[in-house]
Amino acid sequence: MTDRPRPRPRPTRGHATAHTAPAPSSRQQPADAQPAIRTSSARGRWILLATVLGTGVVQLGSTVTNVALPHIGADFDADLAALQWTVNAYMLTLAGLILLGGSLGDRFGRRRIFVLGVVWFAVASLLCGLAPGTGTLIAARALQGVGGALLTPGSLAIIEASFHPDDRPRAVGLWSGFGGVGAALGPFLGGWLVDGPGWRWTFLLTVPLAVLCVPVALRHVPESAGEDPRPAAAAGAPVRWHHGFDVPGAALGALTLALATYALTEARDAGPAVVAAAVGGVLAGAAFVLVERRSADPMMPLSVFSSRQFTSVNLITVCVYAGTGGFFFLTALQLQIVVGYSALAAGAAMLPNTVLMLAFSSSSGELAKRLGPRVPLTVGPLVCGAAMLMMLRVGPGASYLRDVLPALLVMGAGMVVLVAPLTVTLLSSVRAANAGLASGINNTAARASGLVAVAALPLLAGMGPDAYRSATAFDASYRQAMPLCAGLLAVGAALAFGTLRRTATAPHHLHVRVHGWLMEPPPVPRLAHRRAAG
Secondary structure, eight states: OOOOOOOOOOOOOSSOOSSSOOOOOTTBOOTTOOOOBOTTSHHHHHHHHHHHHHHHHHHHHHHTTGGGHHHHHHHHTOOHHHHHHHHHHHHHHHHHHHHHHHHHHHHHOHHHHHHHHHHHHHHHHHHHHTOSSHHHHHHHHHHHHHHHHHHHHHHHHHHHHHBOGGGHHHHHHHHHHHHHHHHHHHHHHHHHHHHTTOTTHHHHTHHHHHHHHHHHHHHHOOBOOOOOOSOOOOTTSOOOOOOOOOHHHHHHHHHHHHHHHHHHHTTTTOOHHHHHHHHHHHHHHHHHHHHHHHOSSOSSOGGGGGSHHHHHHHHHHHHHHHHHHHHHHHHHHHHHHTSOOOHHHHHHTTHHHHHHHHHHHHHHHHHHHHHOSHHHHHHHHHHHHHHHHHGGGOOTTOOIIIIIHHHHHHHHHHHHHHHHHHHHHHHTTSOGGGHHHHHHHHHHHHHHHHHHHHHHHHHHTTOOTTGGGOHHHHHHHHHHHHHHHHHHHHHHHHHHHHHSOSSOOOOOOOOOOSOTTTOOOOOHHHHHHHHHHO
């Protein structure tokens, strides 16, 4: 009896060692494997819990601080610009580095970078809670943003890489909804803490959530990474990553946002420093585009925008998150300064958003799948814009039931229609292997637009440095700002109606070959298989 020839071992991709190919473990998905975890399984629920907790601490960091701003200003005797920087320092590093965070996850492992980001965020939150003055607080908020940039893109990429294609819309809906709940609960929890133990606890709140998230992620979340586009090495040859990081691109992107934010925040002075910052921001932005176009390893490959749907979704995101970011920042102050609510009452006033997101978020991700992206992404922004105009009735002596509640219910309904379909539409325009890049770009668009809105709206609405200390002055500025926010939402709706397809479509697969651990052209057989699957 003759021996049957043994099959030659298949070369591996990604982090392989010389001579032998490691067998896939339960913690690391092979590059060619089709994810099969279901949302109804125990492991699926643990993965959702870990990603929701991680996203939740970032959302809390974005929103829990707003209701504390008047108290922070009073304790530190700070002007409006210092309060803006308390918000914007966090948004600046989050927006400026989130693309790099997605890239790190795609290369070194999404779970690994996600956990690192959670730990980083917890340490920075502790520093915020112990800050002795506005300078230290602003610096610690910037460190918080770095942690958020590491973990935010990884949370969505983990879902995309882990769940079965049939369950992804529901998983994204749950992730978006409960992440949105974190944002909606932020003002309520912040108000309760401000009126209780003090505003410092609005930052310390995220520490126990992060401590809970880390062991869940390490135990239950499978490791995943982007794919190496190089030809498979011969059997026995080492396969190692060789691409570098786009450090110039990351630095220029962050510098552009920093200079633009400074120019908008300090524009009331109109001094030489402001003019220099504005000019420098324009030049840094142009240099960023040039570097990304010429780099062999770009942080943000410009060819990604060859997908019309991907480009449209990001433009819609800019409009939507600029409008809603300005709305929530100013409304938390309006309810306290003008209407006379306590911090707790102002936070509790936002709870209708939470209730609606909890009730309907799990199914909202199916809207884009059944109806196509055009309907929800046109209707949702228009509903949110109508809610902002309804808030013009909220002034001194306003009734909660007659004036505040109806507007916030309409706002919550618009967010339910909008948030999950926006994310599902984004992911349908790229391959699963590019989820880190796609979510990084989209999160950058969202955070940067909110950052610019918080910096620019007080200027456009005519708020002076001490406007938050006068109910009359702040109310007048608020009434000018709300139509501007609603206008941004209307532009987003018009973009969705004019540029997105009427019906749902199969995912668009980008044919680019730039950054090996970000994007790569799939082999034809696998492309056909993915289209059939999805």
